[in-house]
Amino acid sequence: MNGARELKISSIRNGTVIDHIGNGLALEVLRILDIGSLSKDSTVSVAIHVRSQRMGWKDIVKVENMELSPQKVNAIALISPTATISIIRDYRVREKRAVDLPDRLIGLLRCPNPNCISNCEESVESEFEVVRRRPLVLRCAYCERELEDVLFHLARP
Amino acid sequence: MSLRGRDLISIRDLSREEILEILIAARRWIPVAEGRRASEALQGRLLALAFFEPSTRTRLSFETAMQRLGGRVITIADPTSSSVAKGESLADTVRMLSSYGDALVIRHPNEGASRLAARVSDKPVINAGDGAGQHPTQTLLDLATIDEHFGTLSGLRVILMGDLRYGRTVHSLARALCLFGSELVLHSPPSLRMPDEVVRELGEAGVRVREEPDLRRALKDADVLYVTRIQKERFGDLAEYARISGSYRFDPALLSEVKERFIVMHPLPRVAEIPPEVDSSPHAAYFRQAFLAVPVRMALLSLILGGRLSKKGGRSL
Numbered sequence: 001m002n003g004a005r006e007l008k009i010s011s012i013r014n015g016t017v018i019d020h021i022g023n024g025l026a027l028e029v030l031r032i033l034d035i036g037s038l039s040k041d042s043t044v045s046v047a048i049h050v051r052s053q054r055m056g057w058k059d060i061v062k063v064e065n066m067e068l069s070p071q072k073v074n075a076i077a078l079i080s081p082t083a084t085i086s087i088i089r090d091y092r093v094r095e096k097r098a099v100d101l102p103d104r105l106i107g108l109l110r111c112p113n114p115n116c117i118s119n120c121e122e123s124v125e126s127e128f129e130v131v132r133r134r135p136l137v138l139r140c141a142y143c144e145r146e147l148e149d150v151l152f153h154l155a156r157p
Numbered sequence: 158m159s160l161r162g163r164d165l166i167s168i169r170d171l172s173r174e175e176i177l178e179i180l181i182a183a184r185r186w187i188p189v190a191e192g193r194r195a196s197e198a199l200q201g202r203l204l205a206l207a208f209f210e211p212s213t214r215t216r217l218s219f220e221t222a223m224q225r226l227g228g229r230v231i232t233i234a235d236p237t238s239s240s241v242a243k244g245e246s247l248a249d250t251v252r253m254l255s256s257y258g259d260a261l262v263i264r265h266p267n268e269g270a271s272r273l274a275a276r277v278s279d280k281p282v283i284n285a286g287d288g289a290g291q292h293p294t295q296t297l298l299d300l301a302t303i304d305e306h307f308g309t310l311s312g313l314r315v316i317l318m319g320d321l322r323y324g325r326t327v328h329s330l331a332r333a334l335c336l337f338g339s340e341l342v343l344h345s346p347p348s349l350r351m352p353d354e355v356v357r358e359l360g361e362a363g364v365r366v367r368e369e370p371d372l373r374r375a376l377k378d379a380d381v382l383y384v385t386r387i388q389k390e391r392f393g394d395l396a397e398y399a400r401i402s403g404s405y406r407f408d409p410a411l412l413s414e415v416k417e418r419f420i421v422m423h424p425l426p427r428v429a430e431i432p433p434e435v436d437s438s439p440h441a442a443y444f445r446q447a448f449l450a451v452p453v454r455m456a457l458l459s460l461i462l463g464g465r466l467s468k469k470g471g472r473s474l
Contacts, residue, residue, distance in 0.1 A: 115288050117269040121247055124273055142269025143290050144167060146354045 010045065015064040015088050022080040023049060026059035028151060029083075032075040033063060042066055055082060075108050077101040078150055081133070103130050105138070109153045116143040126155065160460040164275040166284045167291040168329045173336040176300060182456035183301050183449070189225050190452040198459050199228035205258030206232040207250065207274075208285070209265040214425065214447060215285050215295075219262050222454035228462075231258060248277045255280040260462055263287075281461050289323050295424055296329040298453040302446040303381060306420055310337035316375050318344040319385035319405055319430060321351040326424045327385055328355050335362040342375045343368045346401045349387065372407075376415050382407070384423045384430050402429065409434045422446050 021029055026046050035044055045062040052058040067087060068076075076083050077099035087095040107125040111118045118126045118140065127141035138147040147153055160175060171179075188194040204223045208216050220230050233254075247270060254261050255278035263274050264285040271284035271291070286292040304310050315334060317327045321343055331341055331351070341364060343351050350368070359366050369375040376382065387405055392398035406429055407421065420442035423431055427443070435441050 111269075113268055115266070115268050117247070117265075117267040117273050117287075120267050121273065123246060123248060140269065142272045143267075143288075144169075145268070 011091060012043070012045075012062050012064045012088055013091055015042070015062065015066055016068055017086040017088060017093075018061045018063075018068075018076060018083055019058070019086065020052065020055060020080075020082045020084045021059040021061065021076075022082060023055070023057040023059060025080050026061050028079050028154075029059070029061050029076055031156075032072055032079070032154070033061070033066070033068075035063075038063070038066060058082075071108065073099055074102060074105060075154065078105065078108065078136075079154070081136075101130055101133060104128070104141070105130070108155055109138070109147060109150065110155055111140045111143060111145060112147055112149070112153055113140065113143050113145040116140060116145065118142045160457075161463060162281055163461060164282045165293050165457065165461070166271045166275055166282065168293045168296045168333050170293070176297065176333065176336065179297055179453065179456050179460065180301050180304050182460060183297075183452040184305070186225075186452040186455040186459070190222070190448070190455060192225075195227075196225065197227035199223065199226035199462055202226075202228040202260075202462050203258045204228055204230045204260055204262060204458065204462075205254040206230055206234075206262045206285075207254055207264070208232070208234050209236045209247075209263070209270075212264055212285070214450065215264065218450035219283075219285065219454050219458075221451050222458055225451065226455055226459060228458070247273060251278050251282075254278075255282075260458070283457065283461070286325070289325050291329060292325050293329060294450075294454060294457060295326050296333050297457065298446060298450045299326065299330050299383070299422065299424070300333055301449045301453050302420075302422060302442055305445075305449065306442060307380065307418065310334065311339060313339040313380040314342060314378055315339050315381040315383060316342045316344055316369070316372075316379050317351070317383050317385075318372070318407075320349045320387045320391065321345040321385070322349040323388065323391055324385040327351070327383065330383065331355060331359055331364075331366075335359055335364045338364075340365040341367075342379065344370070344372050344375055346387070346405060348401070349391070373411060373414070376411055376419075378416070380416065380419060382419070382421045384421065384427075386423075386426070386428055386430055405430060407431050407435065409438070412438055412440055415440065 018029055026048050043064045047060040050058050050060055083099045085097055086093045105128045109126055109128055111126055118124045128138040129141055131137040131139050189196045223230050251274040260281045261278055262283045262285050263271050265287050268288040268290035270287045275282040284291055284293055321327050387402040389398050419440050421440050423443040425447055
């Protein structure tokens with residue numbers, strides 16, 4: 001990051017920076033992170049519509065004192081495959097990686113088919129197969145219905 | 158890959174070669190299905206049938222197939238009289254049944270129920286229809302009917318007519334025909350067109366698919382007309398249902414213009430889509446199609462459950 005951008009979002013001592021989020025999707029990322037469940041000492045910084053050389057425009061989310069579970073990383077990969085995740089410890093980037101969508105997504109989405117068994121039996125977790133990555137095509141592993149609107153069908157944390 | 162011990166939930170679970178293996182085996186079982194020969198191929202085997210919604214021909218043809226093979230069946234035919242009515246989960250019912258039988262056949266009103274059953278069952282599960290979803294054994298018997306009549310599944314022109322949106326049999330049949338290089342012609346009311354995702358998938362698989370609003374024109378070069386019932390429950394407005402279902406009735410007069418080997422198929426039950434005058438025509442294949450349900454299901458059960466001959470001459474189970 002250059003100096004000007006650092007002024008917009010202050011650096012964090014420990015936590016996670018989610019960068020290169022698709023423009024306008026930061027609020028969806030916050031929903032995935034379940035911000036309401038964080039303790040008060042986790043400062044959350046959000047930047048929307050940030051200039052990016054690679055993407056034109058992007059969003060950034062920084063969360064103090066939190067590292068993401070694999071499930072949350074998968075959910076972010078689902079809505080924004082361009083995102084990168086940096087783990088910060090003692091103000092330093094300890095690990096930086098691009099998100100990677102697994103071949104199967106379990107418990108992340110609700111099936112759009114109300115008559116699907118995954119919506120009718122309590123004990124069944126939803127499961128989707130990634131049929132294609134670009135453009136993203138997901139198919140329910142139970143009823144085989146394809147999912148079009150990923151954002152709308154994200155399971156609430 | 159052997160079918161022994163495998164589940165059959167969707168037609169996607171089968172390769173082209175496996176479908177052909179089932180059809181070849183089905184042909185061999187025809188004399189036994191007709192009662193001209195007897196078989197003890199599955200003696201000592203028990204098939205559990207769990208039908209959570211009503212069915213006549215699917216349930217009876219599975220029971221017939223198993224019994225013709227010398228096996229036995231246990232059946233839940235009325236879920237209101239079983240523990241399901243007490244609120245038992247599907248998963249628990251399936252676990253119980255799979256501990257009794259050697260394989261499980263399931264029909265359920267929810268899409269994906271058979272896939273769930275296959276995950277919790279330690280015995281093979283065969284999907285006998287899940288909601289508006291998959292019904293792979295229907296597809297196999299549809300293919301068997303076409304294959305028996307034409308001696309091939311390739312290079313044919315197949316018209317799919319009626320409810321192409323909700324009709325589960327046409328989606329599976331279209332996908333299966335994909336594997337064999339037949340051409341599809343779609344003839345349906347605009348509100349009941351084939352879903353885009355299915356059309357796209359067929360196109361990607363290299364199948365020639367086109368819509369044809371004029372049935373007379375479609376019939377000229379067609380080999381098969383596959384008719385499905387337009388279901389009343391899909392319409393909020395009964396007048397609209399009457400109008401659409403009335404215009405998607407097969408006119409027997411059209412048979413004078415078809416190819417000599419042309420056949421009309423229907424998964425049955427039919428309501429008014431095919432008038433009874435067609436029944437006596439050499440082009441009517443739907444009763445043969447209904448009969449082939451038995452040898453096709455015999456083939457499937459024998460391949461999934463078949464035991465090997467032991468050295469002592471008896472079968473090891």
